[in-house]
Amino acid sequence: MRTLPTALASHLAGDATTMCHCWRVTRRDGIVLGFTEHDHVLTFDGTDFLAASGFQAADSETASGLSVEAGEVSGGFSSVAISEADVIAGRYDGATVEVFQANWQAPAEQHVLLRVQEIGEVVRAGGAFRAELRRLTHRLDQVQGRIYGRRCDAVLGDGWCKVDLTDPAYRGSGAVVAVLSQTQVRVSGLDAALGGFYRQGVCRFVTGANAGHAGDIEDHCVGGDGVVLSLWLPPPLPLAVGDTFTVTAGCDKSFGTCGAKFSNILNFRGFPHLPGSDFAFGYADGDTVHDGRPLYE
Structure with a gap:
């Protein structure tokens, strides 16, 4: 049950009210922005809520329980509020x-917090945006904890994996020398690495329109025409010759790669000897030995 401030409750009990919606957005990089549908800037709870954004909320429904209902908010791009470049990025x-x-x-x-949500899908069209607001219960649909599997479930370099990605042996840097497509570039600076070393790694752009953006590497090829990096997804903004970047080695999460490439078998977080689905769904027959011996030596 929500308790309203006394002054706000008295105002709502009156014959006429002067209420409006305000939104405080906290991005994952820590930047906090405030917006309101009112035509003047409002200040409360340590935040200035800007009126220049043209923010407007759509109708939404609220239900009890753990349902994952969603609302929507829309607005126009503004140099003092939300820029199109930030949304694209x-x-x-x-x-x-x-x-x-x-x-x-x-x-x-006289203000009250109605709910806390997360921004989901963002759609851009005609100099404006429309953002989906999801209830926090949507996180319950996500996998939590660990899953048994043959491959490692750690992220390369995290506290489970413990590989030191600051080691120069696992890092590289270079520049774009040719843009083959928005997901494929020919690069310099990585000639010393064997082909495939950075496959499934991470490429982070240092300069250019995509500075600060990091993307997953689909493939790393070395051939007679140079070194080519392929990204899984195109960066938010067009790539250009001269853009510089750093890359970190990739890992396919297999037991063999963990040992041969990173010498990190003791920290392998998978279960390489776990019987597969063929064994789990199999049945006893005269051609199979069922004497309790280990499945893998």
Whole structure:
């Protein structure tokens, strides 16, 4: 049950109200922005809520329980609010949104937090955006904890894996010398690495339009025409010759790669000797030995 401030409750009990919605967006990089549908800037709870964004909420439904209902908010791009470049770069993906209702005549004393949501899908069209607001219960649909499998479930270089990715042996840097497509570039600076060394690794752009953006590497090929990197997804903005980047080695999560490439078998987080589905769904027959011996030596 939500408890309203006394002054706000008295205002809502009156014959006429002066209420509006406000949104506080906390991006994953820590930047906090405030927006309101009112026509003036409102300040409360340590945040300035800008009116220049043209923010407007669509109708939404709220249900009890753990349902994953979603709302929507829309607005126009603004140099003082949300820029199109930031949206393209994914800086608002997964951001937390606090939805307030406030009396615009006295916002500091008369406001209430209605709900906390996360930004889901963002759609751009005609100089404006439309963002889906998801209830936090959507996280319950995501896999939590670990899953038994033959391959490692750690992220290369994290606290489970413990491979030191600051080691120069696992890092490289270079520059784009030719743009073959928006997911494939010919690069310099990686001639010393064997083909495939950076496959399934990470490429982070240092300069250029995509500076700060990191993408997964699909393939790393070395041939007579030079070194070619292929990305799984195109960067938010077009690639250009001269863009510089850093790369880290990739891992296919297999037991063999963990030992041969990283000498890290003791920290392998998979179960390479786990019987497969063929064994699990098999049945006893005269051609198979069932005497309790280990399945793998």
